[in-house]
Structures are given as C-alpha cells and as structure tokens.
Amino acid sequence: MTVRPTWDPAQYLRHADHRSRPFGELLARLPEPPPRPTGRIADLGCGPGHLTALLAAHRPGSRVTGLDNSPEMLARARRDHAGPTGSGGRVDFALADARTWTPQEPYDLIVSNAALQWVPGHADAFAGWLDGLTPGGVLAFQVPGNFDAPSHTLMRDLAAEPRWRDRLGGVLRHADAVLEPAAYLDRLTSLGAEADVWETTYLHLLPGEDPVLDWLKGTGLRPVLTALADDPAAADTFTREYRDLLRTAYPRTGHGTVFPFRRIFAVARRPAAERRPTADRRRRPGS
Template sequence: MGSNQLTWDPAKYVQFGDFRNRPFFDLTGRIAADSPRTVVDLGCGPGNLTAELARRWPGATVQGLDSSADMVSAARKPDAEPPPDLSFEVADIRSWQPGPDTDVVVSNAALQWVPGHQELMAGWLAALRPGAWLAVQVPGNFGSPSHTLMRGLAESPTWRDRLGGVLRHGDAVWEPEQYHELLLRGGARADVWETTYSQLLPGEHPVLDWVRGTGLRPVLQALTPADAAAFETEYSALLDEAYPAGEFGTVYPFRRLFMVGQKQ
C-alpha cells in the first residue's frame, strides 16, 4: 500500500474483509460530493473498494493508485464486471499531485506507511480547487498491545541486530486534533473523528493472522523464512496472552482515525 516497497499479498490483505472494509464506508459516507469529475483512491490495494467509488459516482473518472504491482495486478482482475471509467496504476503516493479536475481524493489505511504524509496532505489541499474533497483514514492503534509487543520483540537482544529500524514507532500518525488543524490551515471545512471497533475474530491465532496482512509485513520481509517463522512463534505467544480467546472468539479492539475536508 501507499509508497513503500513492501511485498504485499492481496489474498492475505482481504482476509477479515468485512472489518477492513467498514472504515472505508464510514469514511466515504461523509463525502457529500454530487457529481465529481475525477475521483482518486491513493493506496487502493486490491481495488475492490475503489470500484465502490465508481459505482457511487458513475459519471466520474475513477483512478486507483498503489505502489504495489501485485495489488494493482489484482485490482485489474476483478471478480465481477468492473464499472466503466475505472482504472488502476502503479504509482508512488509521494509523487502524486491532484489535477485541475480532481474533485475527490480518498486514502484509506495507506498514509500510515508514508513518513511525512502530513506535508503531502497540506500540499494536496493547496492544489485542490474550492469545493473539492480530501478524505483520509489511518489506523490509530500503534500504542495497542499488537503493535507494542511487536516492536518490543523486534528490539529485544535476539532480534534487534536483524530488525533494528525496521518498524516505525509513535510518529507513524498524528492525533485527531493535529489532523483537524491541518485541514483547517489548508482552507478546508473539517470533519474529524475516531472510532474504536471491537472486532470479534475467529480462529486459533486470529490477531497474528490479522497483522500478517499489514503491520507484520516489514518484519517478515526483513527476515529469512526460518527466522520469520521463529519470530512469529515468539510473537504469537505474546499475542495469545494479550488477546485471550473467549467463548465466542477473540476480541481485537482497533482504533481508527478519520478526517474529511472540503476545500473552501
């Protein structure tokens, strides 16, 4: 996703699809654009949600951009007939700029991978025409056990020589009030909120399965297959203690931050 050079597995990413998709609809539901000309989805992943934008605005040209060639390849091979005027390209978020007819920009769960994305957002707001929309969702759970345990293990004596600097820390995203100010300073009418989803996950080690599709990717890519398996074994034991299975499954709280601005 986004602009990094991680190797992404589209099938793994869409696991737990209902939980991963819901924030997208909560985010885009706050966009009140009537007849946008061009809609851009930055960090589109496998493209299934980008297609929903094309269905919502059938008169718009809808573009999905992602740095992962595997994700874009998956997006170009949809399960169903794609809407017209929908396209996907491999592109780096950091080098993208809105055009004069860009009326809606969406980025769902991608900008947390882009250091300095706040400056990019400010630049997009400056370039967007009055009336255009910018809608962004990023995870806000970097202080949750799933992430602090991962970072702690990566920094332990056993792993720090191989994983030092691989994982980003508390600066991955801002707090809601900081994004709110960013939108206001960019001349936008701002709508900013956060939601913690209480997700009931099935399976034997469901939180490990969840992070395999996202946050654990840098670790798995940095290690040999044997080392990756060893790290997962240690990490899984920590996760099972932090997120014990209950009678109905494993509850995994997930905080997400939402920001929607319309340029004035």
C-alpha cells in the first residue's frame, strides 16, 4: 500500500535548527556559478521554504523556485518566504512532484535537501536533471542515510506485527530508499558529471521529553500517522508503543537525548565544456 504523507509544517519546524545544519554544509560545498548564469535555481522538495530563503541569500540576485507536492508545506512557504529579495532576486513556490518533475528551462542550480528519500528510483532522474542545467551548472542534494538505524527499524518492526500489518503493510520505506555514497558517485560520474560525494553522521543532542519521537512526528512517522488518520485511537496506540521502543533505543541522559543521524551528500557539476558520454545513459543493470 502506497501512502502519500500529509505534512504538518509546524511539527516539521520544531527541530529546524538541527534539520538546517546539513543544508548549510551542502551550500558550503557548492562551486561558483556557471560562466553565463541564467539566475534560475530550483529547490526540489522545498518543504516550508525556510531553506529556500537561505538558498536565495546564498546566490544573490537569483530567482529561486521552491517545488513541493505538499499543499500544506507550500502554503506555509508562500506565507513566510515568497516575494522579492533584497538583492534584486525573487523567491516563489510551485506545486510539483519530484517523481515526475523535469526542468522546462535551463537552471544554474538544482538543489534537493532531505527529499529524494521519498522518491523511489530517484537516481534514474539524474540524467534529465543534469540535462536541465546550464554548462557548469550544479545538481546538489542531501538525503538521510539512516534507514537501518533504530528510529526506522523499530518503526518498521512494529508496523509489521500482525495487529498492524493489514493497515500499515508497505507504508514505510526501507534501507533501499537511498543509495550508498559510492553508488551515487558511480551514477553521477557515469553521466559525465564532476561529482563530489560524502557522508556525515551528526550527533544531535535533543532536549525535552521523547525528543526523538517528536522529531519523527515531523518526518519518518508521517506515513503511519496519515494511514491511521481516520482512527485516532489506533494512531495514539501505535505512537505510544513506538515511543516506548525509542526510549530504550535512545535513552535520555542528564544532558539530553543523543540522536545519531547519518546523512549522504552529493554535488555534481555539469562540465562547462561539453564532454558527456554518448552511450546509453539510462540506468545500467546492477547499478
């Protein structure tokens, strides 16, 4: 069963400082703009738009479009961040699905932060996205690499129990939601891009009671909450049982709760002088 999550911008933003940190690391590794910039940037999976605004500040004068398939997220983004920037650029937002989106004009930069893990087979879209860049343009993304962490495995194990299986079977993502860094490097370089791929594990120290559960209510738990939205009692039961499992996996200390979080980054630049392979650039068997 496939469930498209319903998003809660306010819940997502409760941990905005920690969630924003990887985006800052991604921006820090971006190369200079291409020789003849168009001033067009796409933020694919922009969520509530706070990082789209940060992206616009990083590239003064650009027109940055945040794209998302969540009406709730887009409404918050437009309310808080749409409009002209002080540097002569502009930020706007549009409804789009990363599973089907293709560039309709040349972009200097296509960015996606913590969104592609929701897009099955997203690496197959790299060729089209790279083709949508100006020469010297960049595709940059960051995805969680923690689908084998307790925060995910405990959720999947609970959902697979007989009493939940009929309602939650196939709802949650598995470890294959993202590729390993070496696989991303192979896919991007095979398409002729100059690629830089790396990973970082953050040790977030979260305050408060049950902060890991609170974090996941804004992200990984959304498919469960959406699937059980018509049965609040069941949603509460699942959440309570999941909370108890998280308390054991991520014990609270006198300084807070440590939440290790691995993330995978990639920055792929389309060569300024075209020298891309002419072979079939579709996904190769076994890649």
